[in-house]
Amino acid sequence: xxxxxxxxxxxxxxxxxxxxxxxxxxxxxxxxxxxxxxxxxxxxxxxxxxxxxxxxxxxxxxxxxxxxxxxxxxxxxxxxxxxxxxxxxxxxxxxxxxxxxxxxxxxxxxxxxxxxxxxxxxxxxxxxxxxxxxxxxxxxxxxxxxxxxxxxxxxxxxxxxxxxxxxxxxxxxxxxxxxxxxxxxxxxxxxxxxxxxxxxxxxxxxxxxxxxxxxxxxxxxxxxxxxxxxxxxxxxxxxxxxxxxxxxxxxxxxxxxxxxxxxxxxxxxxxxxxxxxxxxxxxxxxxxxxxxxxxxxxxxxxxxxxxxxxxxxxxxxxxxxxxxxxxxxxxxxxxxxxxxxxxx
Amino acid sequence: xxxxxxxxxxxxxxxxxxxxxxxxxxxxxxxxxxxxxxxxxxxxxxxxxxxxxxxxxxxxxxxxxxxxxxxxxxxxxxxxxxxxxxxxxxxxxxxxxxxxxxxxxxxxxxxxxxxxxxxxxxxxxxxxxxxxxxxxxxxxxxxxxxxxxxxxxxxxxxxxxxxxxxxxxxxxxxxxxxxxxxxxxxxxxxxxxxxxxxxxxxxxxxxxxxxxxxxxxxxxxxxxxxxxxxxxxxxxxxxxxxxxxxxxxxxxxxxxxxxxxxxxxxxxxxxxxxxxxxxxxxxxxxxxxxxxxxxxxxxxxxxxxxxxxxxxxxxxxxxxxxxxxxxxxxxxxxxxxxxxxxxx
Numbered sequence: 001x002x003x004x005x006x007x008x009x010x011x012x013x014x015x016x017x018x019x020x021x022x023x024x025x026x027x028x029x030x031x032x033x034x035x036x037x038x039x040x041x042x043x044x045x046x047x048x049x050x051x052x053x054x055x056x057x058x059x060x061x062x063x064x065x066x067x068x069x070x071x072x073x074x075x076x077x078x079x080x081x082x083x084x085x086x087x088x089x090x091x092x093x094x095x096x097x098x099x100x101x102x103x104x105x106x107x108x109x110x111x112x113x114x115x116x117x118x119x120x121x122x123x124x125x126x127x128x129x130x131x132x133x134x135x136x137x138x139x140x141x142x143x144x145x146x147x148x149x150x151x152x153x154x155x156x157x158x159x160x161x162x163x164x165x166x167x168x169x170x171x172x173x174x175x176x177x178x179x180x181x182x183x184x185x186x187x188x189x190x191x192x193x194x195x196x197x198x199x200x201x202x203x204x205x206x207x208x209x210x211x212x213x214x215x216x217x218x219x220x221x222x223x224x225x226x227x228x229x230x231x232x233x234x235x236x237x238x239x240x241x242x243x244x245x246x247x248x249x250x251x252x253x254x255x256x257x258x259x260x261x262x263x264x265x266x267x268x269x270x271x272x273x274x275x276x277x278x279x280x281x282x283x284x285x286x287x288x289x290x291x292x293x294x295x296x297x298x299x300x301x302x303x304x305x306x307x308x309x310x311x312x313x314x315x316x317x318x319x320x321x322x323x324x325x326x327x328x329x330x331x332x333x334x335x336x337x338x339x340x341x342x343x344x
Numbered sequence: 345x346x347x348x349x350x351x352x353x354x355x356x357x358x359x360x361x362x363x364x365x366x367x368x369x370x371x372x373x374x375x376x377x378x379x380x381x382x383x384x385x386x387x388x389x390x391x392x393x394x395x396x397x398x399x400x401x402x403x404x405x406x407x408x409x410x411x412x413x414x415x416x417x418x419x420x421x422x423x424x425x426x427x428x429x430x431x432x433x434x435x436x437x438x439x440x441x442x443x444x445x446x447x448x449x450x451x452x453x454x455x456x457x458x459x460x461x462x463x464x465x466x467x468x469x470x471x472x473x474x475x476x477x478x479x480x481x482x483x484x485x486x487x488x489x490x491x492x493x494x495x496x497x498x499x500x501x502x503x504x505x506x507x508x509x510x511x512x513x514x515x516x517x518x519x520x521x522x523x524x525x526x527x528x529x530x531x532x533x534x535x536x537x538x539x540x541x542x543x544x545x546x547x548x549x550x551x552x553x554x555x556x557x558x559x560x561x562x563x564x565x566x567x568x569x570x571x572x573x574x575x576x577x578x579x580x581x582x583x584x585x586x587x588x589x590x591x592x593x594x595x596x597x598x599x600x601x602x603x604x605x606x607x608x609x610x611x612x613x614x615x616x617x618x619x620x621x622x623x624x625x626x627x628x629x630x631x632x633x634x635x636x637x638x639x640x641x642x643x644x645x646x647x648x649x650x651x652x653x654x655x656x657x658x659x660x661x662x663x664x665x666x667x668x669x670x671x672x673x674x675x676x677x678x679x680x681x682x683x684x685x686x687x688x
Contacts, residue, residue: 035384035385038382038384040379040382040404041379042404043406059632060384060386060631060632060633062387064632120629281668284634284668284671285464285668287404288403288404288408288633288634288635288664289404289632289633289634290628290632290633290634291632320632324625324628324629324675324678325675325676327628327671327672327675328671328672328673328675328676329672331668331669331671331672331675332669332672334668
């Protein structure tokens with residue numbers, strides 16, 4: 001059996017070395033524990049963008065997002081090491097995923113969310129039995145609260161961006177997508193993934209390694225954390241504008257994801273709010289899928305740019321935990337004939 | 345090669361004899377022409393009903409419903425026989441399906457819809473290039489208009505309920521479902537399908553033949569056409585009450601579907617409007633699927649009764665062409681805390 005992912009010397013402060021083998025190992029460990037979500041096609045979406053889109057429907061995953069993949073692997077390791085309890089900070093989906101994973105082992109769990117977290121996500125976390133604490137609206141507030149609580153309880157933290165098990169787990173979604181398309185006799189030219197804290201894009205970069213599949217990141221124009229990090233050559237904190245993509249609100253990409261992804265990504269697309277809303281509606285009307293705004297950010301980038309990247313383009317539909325009230329108002333806007341706006 | 349489906353002597357007025365072999369032949373003819381839609385699971389829906397539900401997601405099918413299956417087979421036969429054009433009546437999805445199928449062959453097409461047809465369905469039919477005529481709100485009005493136009497144009501009619509190719513095509517959805525569940529190592533105890541004109545339940549009855557899978561029909565309490573036909577021992581026209589399930593508004597089950605299904609179905613569930621709305625919301629929130637009210641009628645029956653039929657229950661999610669405005673208002677109701685109401 002290969003070395004555990006992310007093993008580094010204790011004195012080494014660099015990011016752990018990871019490669020495609022870590023994703024393949026994670027796939028083996030997750031087999032039978034997560035849904036192998038379908039890859040679906042839509043003639044109407046294809047007509048809109050001039051390419052064949054292959055949607056990896058992780059909105060249909062356990063817990064409603066791909067994040068259960070990484071959480072299961074990370075929690076499994078903590079359980080094996082005799083953990084007393086788990087603490088995590090998140091904009092929502094990582095917390096849901098951690099809560100579902102710890103429930104399997106009866107492990108006490110505290111999650112730290114922003115005060116403007118989506119109510120649907122908070123409900124789901126409480127249903128899974130975790131304790132919810134809110135702290136501020138930006139990443140630094142949550143990290144401060146988490147550190148305090150971690151010391152108080154003696155719990156182990158599962159970082160949504162820096163934990164190599166999490167990154168490896170998230171990468172299995174893209175690895176599955178590439179494999180599922182191949183089984184259908186096609187070959188992806190590119191895969192578009194949403195970028196928040198960076199675990200999806202880092203996992204995708206690892207999964208695509210040596211496969212000649214371009215990795216495209218998509219982030220809200222309002223919170224261009226990866227775009228600015230690429231410009232600066234290192235993760236930087238950006239002013240967090242308002243975005244409906246609650247899952248992509250982290251105002252700084254993680255060090256580990258940046259190290260793993262910054263050379264591997266072909267391009268990062270920044271998506272205006274109107275295009276995120278349009279893509280969310282398009283998924284509803286043309287693919288009959290309920291997706292959340294983070295996933296719609298990737299779909300918007302694909303609808304606008306897919307044909308520039310090849311004939312066959314995968315899209316990581318990262319989750320489906322959208323607020324019913326947001327969906328209702330977006331559908332009402334549609335009835336009123338809101339115009340379609342392009343991603344840049 | 346076996347005899348074409350539904351072949352009968354010209355003087356024979358009985359329904360054509362059909363069996364599971366007709367479904368298998370239809371599956372071969374449709375291979376590669378329709379999506380093999382995924383069968384998905386939801387832990388949350390399972391928890392609601394106390395059984396494992398296997399959702400056959402024909403809302404993700406070409407044209408947004410399973411009806412493209414039967415339409416393709418029927419149109420193919422007409423093209424082979426030198427048809428000059430096609431005419432069809434429908435509450436919506438059969439018309440979309442016929443329009444998509446005839447477009448492949450450049451065959452002129454007229455469809456007759458009720459005047460209260462869902463605008464989203466009318467839009468989709470026009471996009472596919474068919475001519476839309478509206479006539480009344482009940483089946484008899486549409487049939488009268490169809491007969492008149494058929495003589496006028498010399499077109500061939502594709503009946504949504506009586507055409508054996510249509511019934512065989514619709515049955516392939518249930519056949520696929522049974523097979524896909526088996527591949528995952530499980531065995532369906534029952535399958536729940538919506539009943540309007542009857543092609544889905546007749547197709548399901550044929551597909552389940554000899555397989556020890558109970559077929560459960562689900563129809564709106566407001567239009568109990570199958571329930572009343574079973575009571576009368578023959579198809580009867582029922583008073584058509586108001587229902588949001590536009591696809592299940594036919595006020596009479598077809599003769600052919602009745603003949604094929606009346607002995608094979610285990611039970612027909614009549615579903616109140618509130619339970620249809622609840623199931624539509626449940627699909628949104630817990631399965632992240634956009635489904636139309638006809639499909640929600642089957643899901644509602646499954647949520648209420650699945651545990652009484654066994655551990656593993658399939659549900660034909662027949663389509664996803666729901667009006668955005670209806671969805672918006674149902675989600676707004678949910679926010680207001682509408683209570684959950686049970687199917688009877």
